[in-house]
Amino acid sequence: MARAEVAVEITDLAVSYGSTHALGGLSFEVPAGQITALLGPNGAGKTTTIEVCEGYLSPDSGSVRVWGLDPVRDCAALRPRVGVMLQDGGIYSSIRAVPMLRHLASFYANPLDVDDLVARLGLGGVRATYRRMSGGEKQRLALACAVVGRPDLVFLDEPSAGMDPQTRLAAWDLVEQLRADGVTVVLTTHLIDEAERLADQVVIIDHGRLVTSGPTGELVGGGGVLSFTASEGLDLVPLRTRLPAGAVVLEGPPGHYRVEGEVGPQVLSAVGSWADALGVSPRDISTGRRSLEDVFLDLTGRELRS
Numbered sequence: 001m002a003r004a005e006v007a008v009e010i011t012d013l014a015v016s017y018g019s020t021h022a023l024g025g026l027s028f029e030v031p032a033g034q035i036t037a038l039l040g041p042n043g044a045g046k047t048t049t050i051e052v053c054e055g056y057l058s059p060d061s062g063s064v065r066v067w068g069l070d071p072v073r074d075c076a077a078l079r080p081r082v083g084v085m086l087q088d089g090g091i092y093s094s095i096r097a098v099p100m101l102r103h104l105a106s107f108y109a110n111p112l113d114v115d116d117l118v119a120r121l122g123l124g125g126v127r128a129t130y131r132r133m134s135g136g137e138k139q140r141l142a143l144a145c146a147v148v149g150r151p152d153l154v155f156l157d158e159p160s161a162g163m164d165p166q167t168r169l170a171a172w173d174l175v176e177q178l179r180a181d182g183v184t185v186v187l188t189t190h191l192i193d194e195a196e197r198l199a200d201q202v203v204i205i206d207h208g209r210l211v212t213s214g215p216t217g218e219l220v221g222g223g224g225v226l227s228f229t230a231s232e233g234l235d236l237v238p239l240r241t242r243l244p245a246g247a248v249v250l251e252g253p254p255g256h257y258r259v260e261g262e263v264g265p266q267v268l269s270a271v272g273s274w275a276d277a278l279g280v281s282p283r284d285i286s287t288g289r290r291s292l293e294d295v296f297l298d299l300t301g302r303e304l305r306s
């Protein structure tokens with residue numbers, strides 16, 4: 001990738017909090033003009049990664065470059081170009097939503113239209129001071145604050161946490177609008193549907209290390225999945241001999257079975273005759289395309305949600 005196209009470059013990043021190794025040598029790149037989701041279970045190191053990118057935290061080793069600059073040393077140059085949405089706001093507790101946004105917008109040369117932003121995120125009816133807002137209202141205000149200065153790059157930490165489904169959709173629309181306007185977006189999430197819906201590129205991390213990364217379509221591509229539950233430890237060898245070429249079967253968590261490949265009638269009949277021969281009844285049978293959850297399970301042997 002040409003250098004001009006990289007918004008954030010993370011190389012061998014390591015961060016510890018005392019004896020907790022939050023990041024242990026993480027490397028990946030964020031392409032400019034796209035939405036990149038940093039996906040992983042709680043405790044994976046997502047917030048730590050973006051706090052380093054935002055210049056709030058210095059790494060023990062490794063490096064981060066944002067638009068080619070050092071987030072700590074070059075913070076004055078980066079501040080007008082980078083929008084940040086923190087998990088717990090960083091907003092004055094006695095201020096109301098709209099005055100806060102107008103105040104913040106006044107610091108920027110070319111801010112977004114505050115009235116439009118307020119309408120998009122349904123903040124017009126929020127009269128409470130920040131201290132008294134609901135979790136979802138605080139999130140919406142924090143998102144608005146992150147983008148009002150029309151940054152080139154925004155970091156959103158769990159942007160839709162605590163939002164009801166309707167406001168989550170409005171937040172997702174806003175993020176997609178940012179991309180349409182050429183903004184680079186990096187968001188952290190533990191929600192598969194958020195990553196699959198929004199992200200052009202997904203970076204999956206676990207235990208402070210990279211599990212995999214790539215364009216979302218490529219990660220979830222490669223056919224479908226038939227999953228079912230049955231008793232633990234069933235002999236899969238006879239099923240493998242029945243499956244069509246290219247299909248693979250594995251037991252993930254005990255008692256949870258998945259066949260991956262082109263899921264068609266041949267796969268269904270192979271599973272049926274195998275189960276019949278063993279005298280077991282598969283339960284919770286479902287078919288679908290591979291999801292990011294399946295990708296995580298394949299690569300770590302664990303469920304993303306656990």
Ligand code: ADP
Pocket residue numbers: 017020021022040041042043044045046047048049
């Ligand atoms: P995520 O955002 O993926 O949930 P975090 O980056 O918040 O993960 O945390 C990564 C690891 O570092 C976890 O084990 C977490 O408990 C630990 N951690 C995070 N912040 C601190 C802190 N301030 N002090 C001690 N440990 C921390």
